[in-house]
Amino acid sequence: MPELPEVEVTRLGLVGPLQGARIEAAYLGKPLRWPLQCLPQSLVGRTILDVRRRGKYLLMDLSEGLLLWHLGMSGSLRLWPTRPDPGLHDHFDLMTTHGCLRLNDPRRFGAVVYAPAESSPQAQQLLGHLGLEPLQSAFQPQGFHQALRQRRTAIKQLLLAGDVVVGVGNIYACEALFLAGIRPTLSAQRISRPRAAALHAAIQQVLSRAIAIGGSSLRDFTGTEGQSGYFQLETKVYDREGQPCRECGTTIRRRVQGQRSTFYCPQCQRN
DNA sequence: AAAAGCCCCTGGATGC
DNA sequence: TGCATCCAGGGGCTTT
Numbered sequence: 001m002p003e004l005p006e007v008e009v010t011r012l013g014l015v016g017p018l019q020g021a022r023i024e025a026a027y028l029g030k031p032l033r034w035p036l037q038c039l040p041q042s043l044v045g046r047t048i049l050d051v052r053r054r055g056k057y058l059l060m061d062l063s064e065g066l067l068l069w070h071l072g073m074s075g076s077l078r079l080w081p082t083r084p085d086p087g088l089h090d091h092f093d094l095m096t097t098h099g100c101l102r103l104n105d106p107r108r109f110g111a112v113v114y115a116p117a118e119s120s121p122q123a124q125q126l127l128g129h130l131g132l133e134p135l136q137s138a139f140q141p142q143g144f145h146q147a148l149r150q151r152r153t154a155i156k157q158l159l160l161a162g163d164v165v166v167g168v169g170n171i172y173a174c175e176a177l178f179l180a181g182i183r184p185t186l187s188a189q190r191i192s193r194p195r196a197a198a199l200h201a202a203i204q205q206v207l208s209r210a211i212a213i214g215g216s217s218l219r220d221f222t223g224t225e226g227q228s229g230y231f232q233l234e235t236k237v238y239d240r241e242g243q244p245c246r247e248c249g250t251t252i253r254r255r256v257q258g259q260r261s262t263f264y265c266p267q268c269q270r271n
Numbered sequence: 272a273a274a275a276g277c278c279c280c281t282g283g284a285t286g287c
Numbered sequence: 288t289g290c291a292t293c294c295a296g297g298g299g300c301t302t303t
Contacts, residue, residue: 003296031297033279056297073297074281089281105282108299126299153274161274162298170296218296236294256276261295 002071004134006221006229007056007208009075013056013224014101015051017079021098022047023062029091030108033072038114043067050094055166065116068126070107071221076210078102079224131164134203139165145196148188150190155191155199156184157258168203171216171231172239174263176202176229183271184262185255209234237263 002010011116012270026040058069058077069077083093083100092112093207103110115123131147132139147164148155158164158174168176177184179202182195215221215229218239222228231241237245240263241254250267 006296059292070297072280073295105280106282107295109279109281129299151273157274160297216296221296259277260297 002073002075002215002221003169003172003210004053004207005231006215007053007058007167008070008211009215009223009229010071010211011051011053011058013068014077014079017098017224018037018048018051018096019066020049020099021046021048021096021119022097023094025095026106027086027093027095029086029093032091032103032105032108033070033111034113036112036114038065039151043094043114054127055162058167059118065114066118066123068111068113068115068123069103070111070113070126071103071106072111073108074107075103075105076109076222077224078104078222096263098143103147129163130161130166132166134165134167134207139200141197141200142193144200145193148191148196151188152187153259154185155182155188156262158188159203160258160260167207170260170262171218171235171246172203172206172210175206175235176268178202178237178265179206183268183269184257184264185271237265239263 007220020201022045023046026043049063052059054099060067080100080102083095089104089106090102102164119232151158156173156177159168176199180199182199210216210231213230214227216231217228218232238254240252243252245252245265245268248267250265252263252265254261254263
């Protein structure tokens with residue numbers, strides 16, 4: 001589920017409430033994707049200074065060290081005034097003076113990892129290879145085009161790989177490629193400079209729009225107060241196989257790329 | 272170095 | 288109703 005917009009919506013819901021909160025306890029449930037890398041008890045007494053985002057990771061700066069959170073495919077974070085009884089899929093609780101932050105993750109592809117610093121090997125193993133932030137100024141059309149020229153893989157899979165630009169998952173990759181009129185199977189190196197610029201703009205547009213309306217709530221995702229997002233209501237191609245394109249009426253197609261579904265309009269995205 | 276495949280795990284939808 | 292099969296938004300790791 002959670003791609004950049006959902007993680008950013010989560011961050012926006014946490015940063016205000018949690019800044020300055022002191023950790024009073026941490027509770028582990030079933031194992032997540034990676035171990036916490038510290039004793040939960042050792043977090044007690046630390047203060048949350050900030051909540052940042054890098055790609056699809058949330059970075060929680062503590063008075064000493066930081067926590068890296070990842071929501072995997074089905075995770076969501078919710079802030080409760082007091083700690084509710086843990087349910088079947090509640091696998092990590094962080095009790096603070098400002099409430100109980102709870103990770104619910106049915107599939108357990110998510111994780112919470114402690115690292116002593118962002119520059120530490122523990123953190124860099126997860127963050128070190130990440131590409132540019134799509135909504136920051138370092139992400140520019142010209143540099144994007146240069147990066148595309150060096151890769152022969154299909155553009156959809158390059159977007160998902162996250163080593164050129166981060167945060168674009170399956171939904172937003174499909175949607176951005178539709179907006180740019182680019183066939184998802186097109187080799188990245190064959191994308192011209194103007195079309196790369198169009199894709200650059202489409203990525204920014206689709207991600208910004210999704211953040212503004214609370215992300216996409218398919219299956220599990222909700223915001224930190226349990227609220228739904230609405231982007232799934234305005235997708236042009238994602239999960240619309242067999243339905244008419246909203247622009248031209250042609251039937252939307254689905255195909256598999258890298259073991260994932262790709263949706264596209266064969267007319268609007270001719271290559 | 273880059274690309275392609277393989278999994279981790281669970282639940283919901285679909286089909287027989 | 289019951290059971291099997293397929294599918295799902297991620298991404299690190301291994302193999303080619």
